[in-house]
Amino acid sequence: MQAAIHATQMPIGLPDLAAVGRLGAAIARRLTVGDAVLLKGDLGAGKTTLARAILLALGHEGETPSPTFTLLQSYALKLPVAHLDLYRLKQPGEIEELGLDDALNEGAALIEWPEQAEDYLPDDALTVALGAEPRMAVLSGGGRWPTLIPGIVQEAA
Ligand SMILES: Nc1ncnc2c1ncn2[C@@H]1O[C@H](COP(=O)(O)OP(=O)(O)OP(=O)(O)O)[C@@H](O)[C@H]1O
Ligand SMILES: [Mg+2]
Numbered sequence: 534m535q536a537a538i539h540a541t542q543m544p545i546g547l548p549d550l551a552a553v554g555r556l557g558a559a560i561a562r563r564l565t566v567g568d569a570v571l572l573k574g575d576l577g578a579g580k581t582t583l584a585r586a587i588l589l590a591l592g593h594e595g596e597t598p599s600p601t602f603t604l605l606q607s608y609a610l611k612l613p614v615a616h617l618d619l620y621r622l623k624q625p626g627e628i629e630e631l632g633l634d635d636a637l638n639e640g641a642a643l644i645e646w647p648e649q650a651e652d653y654l655p656d657d658a659l660t661v662a663l664g665a666e667p668r669m670a671v672l673s674g675g676g677r678w679p680t681l682i683p684g685i686v687q688e689a690a
Contacts (some may be wrong), residue, residue, distance in 0.1 A: 566612070574664060620649065
């Protein structure tokens with residue numbers, strides 16, 4: 534049944550940074566080893582802001598530099614997290630050199646601009662599609678995420 538594949542696609546309004554904080558906390562609470570969170574959306578849509586909210590909820594204190602040039606930034610938290618920004622990836626295969634597989638073996642990965650290497654990313658990822666006008670997100674995903682998304686949206690509202 535084709536329709537069922539995209540059945541769990543839930544929108545949530547993000548009118549201010551507090552709302553992003555709640556969404557970040559609701560996602561962080563459910564993250565485990567091997568999880569990838571794909572952060573989609575145009576320039577300025579709020580991908581890095583949500584990644585920072587997730588890191589904060591996982592106990593990160595201090596700087597969270599955008600991995601625009603390093604492409605991958607690691608955080609040694611209770612759940613190790615890799616934050617990736619693939620905007621400057623020259624070709625999809627280049628992602629194999631970044632150590633994403635190792636990062637997913639150890640912990641979770643938050644990935645901005647996943648469109649740049651779609652074929653190399655896990656099918657069971659949580660996808661958060663962000664928009665700036667109006668500020669909002671649409672959550673969808675494979676694996677266990679369809680069962681978790683309604684709870685995330687409820688907690689973050
Ligand atoms: N829900 C929101 N409400 C209000 N302001 C927001 C919200 N989300 C993000 N912002 C603000 O929008 C700006 C851009 O956000 P951010 O850097 O997270 O975008 P991005 O999607 O990562 O952009 P890029 O594609 O350049 O990496 C920041 O100043 C941030 O504080
Ligand atoms: Mg960004």
